[in-house]
Amino acid sequence: MTRVPLRKALADLPPYVPGARAPIGAAAYKLSSNENPYPPLPAVVAALADAAMDVNRYPDMYATELTAAIAGSLGVGAESVVTGNGSVAVLAHVLAAVCEPGDEVVLPWRSFEAYPIAVTLAGAVGVPVPLAAGGRLDLEALAAAVTPRTRVVLVCTPNNPTGPAVHADELATFLDAVPSDVLVVLDEAYVEFVRDPQAADGLAAFAAHPNVVVLRTFSKAYGLAGLRVGYAVARPRLAAGIRAASTPFGVSSLAQHAAIVSLRSVGELMARVDAIVVERDRMLGGLRAQGWDVPDSQANFVWLPLGDQASSFAAAAGRAGVLVRPFAGDGVRVSVGEPEATDLLLEFASTARH
Ligand code: PMP
Numbered sequence: 001m002t003r004v005p006l007r008k009a010l011a012d013l014p015p016y017v018p019g020a021r022a023p024i025g026a027a028a029y030k031l032s033s034n035e036n037p038y039p040p041l042p043a044v045v046a047a048l049a050d051a052a053m054d055v056n057r058y059p060d061m062y063a064t065e066l067t068a069a070i071a072g073s074l075g076v077g078a079e080s081v082v083t084g085n086g087s088v089a090v091l092a093h094v095l096a097a098v099c100e101p102g103d104e105v106v107l108p109w110r111s112f113e114a115y116p117i118a119v120t121l122a123g124a125v126g127v128p129v130p131l132a133a134g135g136r137l138d139l140e141a142l143a144a145a146v147t148p149r150t151r152v153v154l155v156c157t158p159n160n161p162t163g164p165a166v167h168a169d170e171l172a173t174f175l176d177a178v179p180s181d182v183l184v185v186l187d188e189a190y191v192e193f194v195r196d197p198q199a200a201d202g203l204a205a206f207a208a209h210p211n212v213v214v215l216r217t218f219s220k221a222y223g224l225a226g227l228r229v230g231y232a233v234a235r236p237r238l239a240a241g242i243r244a245a246s247t248p249f250g251v252s253s254l255a256q257h258a259a260i261v262s263l264r265s266v267g268e269l270m271a272r273v274d275a276i277v278v279e280r281d282r283m284l285g286g287l288r289a290q291g292w293d294v295p296d297s298q299a300n301f302v303w304l305p306l307g308d309q310a311s312s313f314a315a316a317a318g319r320a321g322v323l324v325r326p327f328a329g330d331g332v333r334v335s336v337g338e339p340e341a342t343d344l345l346l347e348f349a350s351t352a353r354h
Contacts, residue, residue: 009120016113019335020314020323028318029341032325034160034190034301036223037337038272041265044224044258051257059253062243066256069263070231074203079236082243085250087189087217087230088114094213094232095122095152096245098183103151108137110330111156112187124151135162135295135303139174146178153178156187157200161325161333162305163297164196171200175209183238186214189230190299192221192273193280199298203233210235213242220300221273222262227255276300280336286346290353305331313352320348 019032040048063083071078084090091114099105101123107115109128119126129145132138137159146153155174157166178184186202202214214233219225229251232242251259262269284302287294294302306313307329314326322345325333334345 009123013120014113014116016117017325019325020318028321028323029337029344030323031301031335031337031341031345032323032333033225034220034299034333034335035225035337036220036272036276036300037341038223040223040258041262041268043261043265047257047261048254051254054253057253058249059251059256061249063251063256066229066251066260067231069260073263073266074233076203076206076233077236080233080239081231082234082239082246083229083231083251083256084246085230085252085255086219086228087187087215087232088118089228089247089250090215090230090232090242091115091185091187092118092121093242093246094183094185094215094234095119095124097238097241099124099151102149104147104149105152105154106142106145106150107154108142108156108159110161110327111137111154112160112189115154115156125149131159131162134164135159135305136164137166139166139170143174143177146182150182152183152185154185154187156189157202158190158194158297158299160189160299161301161327161331162303163295163299163301165194165199165298167196167198168200168204169198171205175205175212178211180209180211182211184209184212186212188214189217190220191216192270193277193300194298195277196296196298206233213238218259218262222259222269223272224255224258224262227252227258229255229259276336279339279342282339283334283336283342283345286342287349290346290350292349292353301333301335303331303333307331316352317345317348320344322348 067081071081099122103124105119105124106127116126188202206212217230310326
């Protein structure tokens, strides 16, 4: 029995439950972690094999080539891009760079389950703000929750797990209301799946407001979840702070090479994203036609606000061969995968309805 004390904050951390995995050998679709169902591109596999020959060396600490490629693809300066081992790590680095102990971080809830954990581990205090109707972020309430103790506001668009994207007009009003010394983090992990013409453009907000940081990832649209690459786009002074707070050599050489090749293959990858969006809209439309109450989704998942039924629905779906993600007492999130997975999910949902 060790006598080493652990930080008191750890006792109160909410859990981050990984999406269910199918038992080995079981025929099941894994729609529980918002992953991309497509296998890696051959060019990505080849880049990984090449990079494997050099794993006795450390990676490029600041992922210079990848950073330049990301910056070029976004039309921002390379000094504004900071990579990390997944955008969830980049978020931790952002908070480490700006939060003093006890600072408040305003966040929507329900939203990405890593937020309250990251905020607590940064020594800050999370201030959750309930969602508005239809699983939408309540930007007015988020702005109203800002106090002189607030250092950061987290904005998840599209919101995980509910799906809607923040609209450009509401974001503009919100950014005008938030003091310029409060950092606004726009988490755009699912931005490539957005088709709502009214949706806000995080990079435009970043260009107009020096207190905006945009977070993006290669895990979803680019299909590299297992490699762990995410990044922040921030004004150079903030970006330098985030870099200083980052894990040294945080992005492996394999991940750097795969992400660079993925940026070169963006056309092929975005065609896959288009196909996932078609499946999303088919899943959403099918569920609504069956009478389910499903909010809009601009991401690669849909949300069923089932309340107390969430866990039993998810367990029954798993037995029917579709692994989905329950949030106990609240709802079920279903990721969009293969067309056959949509078929099976819709078939299951229809029987569960009757
Ligand atoms: N932000 C949101 C809203 C997410 O849903 C996720 C992944 N579930 C992430 C960030 C983190 O993605 P990653 O660390 O794989 O880049």
